[in-house]
Amino acid sequence: MSQQQNQSQEGSQTSDSNEIPIYTLYKEGYDEVYQVEGQLTGYWEGLLQNLSSLGIENLSQRYNKAQRILRNDGVTYKPYDESKNRSWKLDPVPLVLDSQTWESIESGLLQRAELFDVLLKDIYGRQELIRQGVIPPEAVFSNPGFLRPCFGSVAIAEQGLLLCAVDMLRTPDHHVTIIGDRTQSPSGAGNALENRTVINRVFPSLFRDTQVRRLTVFFQSMRHRLNQLSPTGELPNIVVLTPGSRSESYFEHAYLANYLGYSLVQGRDLTVRNGRVWTKSLGGLTRVDVILRRVDDFFCDPAELKSDSYLGVPGLLEVVRSKKVAVANPIGSAALESAVYLKYIDNISQFFTGKTLSLPTAKTYWAYDKQDMEFILDNIHRLVIKPSFKSRDTYSVLGHRLKSKQLDELRKKILANPLRIVAQEFITPGFSPTWEDNQLVPRPSVLRSFAVVGDSFYTVMPGGLTCTGQSDDASIINHHIAGLSKDTWVLTEEPEQQFSPASDKHDVAHLIQEQLPTLPSRVVENMFWLGRYAVRAEFALRLLRTVFLQLNHSQQFSEEGKKTLLIAVTKVTETFPGFTQSDSVLLSNPETELMSVILDEKRAGSLMYSLNELLECAEEVKPLMSADTQRVVNDIRDEVKVLGNALKYDFASAPEEALDPLVTSLLTFSGLVHESMIRGYGWRFIEIGRNLERSYQTMLLIRALITPVQKEFDKDIILETLLLTLEALITYRRRFRARTDVVSGLVLTIMDDSNPRSLHYLLQELQKHIEKLPVPNAGPLLTPERRTIIGLLHKIQLSDLHGLCVPNKENQRNKLDELMEQSQDLINELSGLLSDRYFDHMESYQQIQKKQWEEEL
């Protein structure tokens, strides 16, 4: 339609290499910028001019900056077929909607939200739609999302839908058309807010020239409504229930929890007792009144729904029925997400309200309907074939992409499963300018907007999450695949105060930190392990770095000395058998084994293994980490990814240098924990984990290096390795000059409590922290964990280092070895005691009666 606008891009670039070429539409279809053929829409003109005035270089820089912020905030999504998270991308050009357009969208969405609320109540209540023949009974009864245990639920009747989302696009003839509804736990509202925050930071000037409606009112309504849902009438304790860090929208769960000021919990953090729901936390059980649910409803209660689900809370449904907890959206609301309702939605609207919906819905055909079936079979080549009921292994198929043989197969499939298949005409979504390869290109997009109940009416988020295709092929746009989004601007004539959600977010984060005693036990446990794995990884890194150095640079080194070093690697990382299997080939060519100790992520004790565990713990405690800490964790994740390559490249010369960036990141991490974390229980458990692990590792290292008495010329190198790994070499040299004797080394690394890496110091720290932990019903008697740490500390303090260093007949310092071994046992005991008292030991649950049938029908 606007071919006449089409300029040669090469032509425009030659005039000035930094000039952004004029945006042109080169595809047939609707374009937001050229709504009238060949004419630039007024409100786009200023925005595009503003962006163009930045020039290619500046705009690219800002684009990169935006991606960096998203990555640092941990905004990720996970495609179904991938195991790792990918970062969202944010386009610098927003999708702009003028106030007039928005008004019609907004009123359409309000109407639709009200209707879906009624629809939900009807399906789980009187079922007038079935009784009066508005929809065939199969529309409800063949839907696996229709949960019969939720039928007649008071929660649904009284509470209705808190939140719903609608996906819409612009058809080639300019109409906004709805292509789908999300009703159980719509994702994306948090992403929309994050996008706004980022665009605001990267392009503050754009907002100065344009009046854009704020998103925050939407979240205020949500908060208000959640408070209203309190079953007690008092200010409720509200939690966000997430499936956990492996969920594809975990970022958003954590983000919303932080933004709204609620705790983020998983099913295993909650328990049902005495007819109520509780969080299992460090301070005992804390009552939960309202659950903002992000777990799919079929998974919410293994006692009544999916019996092998570990994401839910056994007994939850019964508490909901007795109105002692409110869950939003109500369990069962996924039933409305079926595409079958799209076929009947106008009839449903007529039936309940006497009106048709003001925003049209994409024409939908259901193969179960005889006429529709005929139509689908005849027109299959130009239809999108979709599952009637979404599930993990269903997907849409585009008829026009298939060859005739494939079409025949598809026809057979449709004929065999008429209930399960719907079809829609393929609609080319509207295009809008998107920054790609240093120019603005037209890309198709779909807008998801959200409605939330406020006091009693729905409120629509002014804007939403715009998902954009990364090629001009309109058929692949689906936010699971694309991962590119836009901020969505709704223009307004009346000035609104600019608002930065970021400041709000931080206030809330502080608030959460102070509430630490109510932290779920799972979070506390992850804090502890976060500390342990950080130190374990750091220790392994330091040791390996030192070993590389010694092996490659020490000239006079006997085979015996070398062997001691390599065996120390195995012993300290506990990657047995490794170098302990007296294998001469292995010892003379240690590279492969050393590489495995570093890189084999499947091998417990390897550096990679510890780092991956560290990253996993960090995901679990994400809502409690500051932005800076999150950034360092991201750095560690990046370095983990490239370590394999870096080592391969460096192995021949100075492989230790490939490890340096990781050491630095881990140190920064410890520094941040030390400097910037609020001194709550979360911090304390990281510190306990760190001190405990460092003590343990030091014991392992001393045993491995110092127990065997070394030959004269190896002695120095081995002692130096110990001191280097424990960061005490410089102090040692300053204090003891050129003397190298083992006893002095041990004085520094075991006894000297002015050395923060000495066992004495570490154990004192550990004792301090343990004494600050809450102990219920504490009497005058010491708790077992206090007794253990005091005993261990005294054992070290009272040890006779000279005596310990006297070797036996086999030339082994067996007394030292025994002391360290006993100390290790005490550390393990201590860890077990702390875990028993403070961490959650969720017993795995099982079905009272085993069964294996598919429950999804």
Next chain:
Amino acid sequence: MKYRIRHITHYDYDQVVNACYNRAHLLPRETAFQSTSVPQVIIFPIPSTGSRRVDYFGNREYHFAIHEPHKELSIEVITDVNLSGTRIDPVGQLQYGNTCQQVKELLNSQYLDVETLYAREFLLDSPMIKSTDNLLAYAEECFSDSKPLLSAVRDLTNKIYTTFEYDPSFTTIMTPLDEVLKYKRGVCQDFAHLAIGCLRALGYPARYISGYLETLPPPGEKKLVGVDASHAWFSVYSPGEGWFEFDPTNDTIPVGQHIVTAWGRDYSDVSPLRGVILGGGVSQSLSVSVDVARLTES
């Protein structure tokens, strides 16, 4: 006829169970031909919460949770039931009512009464019953367009009774229908599922019924307590005429001796007990004792 039903379910666990959350379908419901006393429920250990509700299918459901460590769990339900009348003559040839063809037409006509609309739910696949071509092929010969549906279903019941062997050692509640059909063995649940699968494959709504059957001792002997058992059968729907029960395990039409506990799409909707336990170890043993005692009219 009046009965007192006493159903005791007893679990022994290998290791301590710290908590459990359960839903029971053990309380007999009321039907057009069956009235009941309020069922009495005795659970040990004493539950921390317990509540009754009516489920989606109109059955009595009992929910309970226990938070006391236990190695044994017992659930006892006592209900007095009064049976009166039946919809069909159990010994006749059933040569009346809608023909098979009429039933199919009525099910798909444009304007349906509410009962028929709701009966269509029982045409669809359910968690444990998927209609297949094999089931269709097995049952086909019993049905023809001009034959009254009830008579055809009676023939199907008889066919199952004569071609299948009652064999409690062969199946568990997890045995798939295909396997039951292949080996022609099973117990009452399997035969009920089988008949329902056949009927749905042919286009007739059918539902699963769980309950009890009074067993009579051989003549001259005294009836022992606890020898009765849970039982399962099915019913089929004919538009305008209602639901009709058949018992393929005994090749009978239930009347006077079949006590209904609950009905649903299949066993999974009405399993006597479902839920989760925390702990309990790997093995558990279950014993069930049912007593269906006639009460003398007074």
